[in-house]
Amino acid sequence: MDPSNEALAPSGPFSPAEREAVYRAIFTRRDVRSQFSPQPVPDDVLARILTAGHHAPSVGFMQPWSFLVLRCPETRRKVQALFEEANAEAVAMFPPEKQAQYRALKLEGIVDAPVNLCITCDPDRAGPVVLGRTHDMAMDRYSTVCAVQNIWLAARAEGVGVGWVSIVDPARLREALGIPERVVPVAYLCLGYVHEAYARPELEVKGWRQRLPPEAVLSFDGWDGRQPGHPLLAAMRAAMGDAGS
Numbered sequence: 001m002d003p004s005n006e007a008l009a010p011s012g013p014f015s016p017a018e019r020e021a022v023y024r025a026i027f028t029r030r031d032v033r034s035q036f037s038p039q040p041v042p043d044d045v046l047a048r049i050l051t052a053g054h055h056a057p058s059v060g061f062m063q064p065w066s067f068l069v070l071r072c073p074e075t076r077r078k079v080q081a082l083f084e085e086a087n088a089e090a091v092a093m094f095p096p097e098k099q100a101q102y103r104a105l106k107l108e109g110i111v112d113a114p115v116n117l118c119i120t121c122d123p124d125r126a127g128p129v130v131l132g133r134t135h136d137m138a139m140d141r142y143s144t145v146c147a148v149q150n151i152w153l154a155a156r157a158e159g160v161g162v163g164w165v166s167i168v169d170p171a172r173l174r175e176a177l178g179i180p181e182r183v184v185p186v187a188y189l190c191l192g193y194v195h196e197a198y199a200r201p202e203l204e205v206k207g208w209r210q211r212l213p214p215e216a217v218l219s220f221d222g223w224d225g226r227q228p229g230h231p232l233l234a235a236m237r238a239a240m241g242d243a244g245s
């Protein structure tokens with residue numbers, strides 16, 4: 001018998017209530033920009049959230065992430081200034097008729113949120129040849145994003161909102177935080193307790209963009225395999241209706 005079999009543990013479905021809780025976290029998770037309470041996020045709560053991140057899947061079990069916890073107001077003000085600069089460039093990239101709407105959006109909560117996280121990816125964490133990264137070097141970044149998603153969902157369950165800010169020049173962010181050249185800043189997140197949040201994405205509420213219907217994202221047996229009458233589409237539509245977001 002394979003001795004590693006002894007490490008197996010039962011892995012059946014969750015109870016209905018547990019399953020509901022997981023889906024509730026998924027469907028009520030929001031990108032938060034404006035509703036942060038200044039109430040500090042205690043270390044034990046942050047530890048649970050970060051541990052969820054550290055238990056994400058990763059290519060070759062590489063665990064390429066680092067979690068930089070940023071509480072110092074001065075550091076966050078520096079990043080806020082980087083955002084302001086990048087955002088002024090960003091607005092000019094949109095068609096003229098979208099620029100006023102873009103300007104009216106609040107796209108970060110860097111100093112409003114009591115804690116920020118910068119989540120980085122170290123491509124050298126597990127040596128030059130990594131199981132599973134042999135044919136696509138981007139797999140380490142994808143793994144880091146899995147950690148981000150775990151953090152986002154765990155935070156939701158804790159009543160902590162998360163906002164991802166990507167309107168920052170990555171090289172300047174690296175410099176501001178003393179991140180080595182080889183390390184990639186993947187995500188900059190603002191975290192804080194929230195007492196209310198949008199039921200649907202804020203960009204949808206504010207008319208920027210709508211959630212796509214299932215037929216826009218589903219195909220069968222290849223890229224072009226559209227099947228408009230497929231029962232999976234109707235079932236997904238119903239599930240999206242139940243999710244209400």
Ligand SMILES: Cc1cc2c(cc1C)N(C[C@H](O)[C@H](O)[C@H](O)COP(=O)(O)O)c1[nH]c(=O)[nH]c(=O)c1N2
Pocket residue numbers: 029030031032033106107108164165166167200201202203204
């Ligand atoms: C990689 C990445 C990067 C960003 C985002 C998300 C992700 C995944 N989002 C949040 C984004 O706008 C939001 O997720 C969608 O609008 C959907 O809304 P919910 O997350 O469902 O609330 C985001 N939001 C924002 O206000 N400023 C930003 O710079 C970014 N950047």
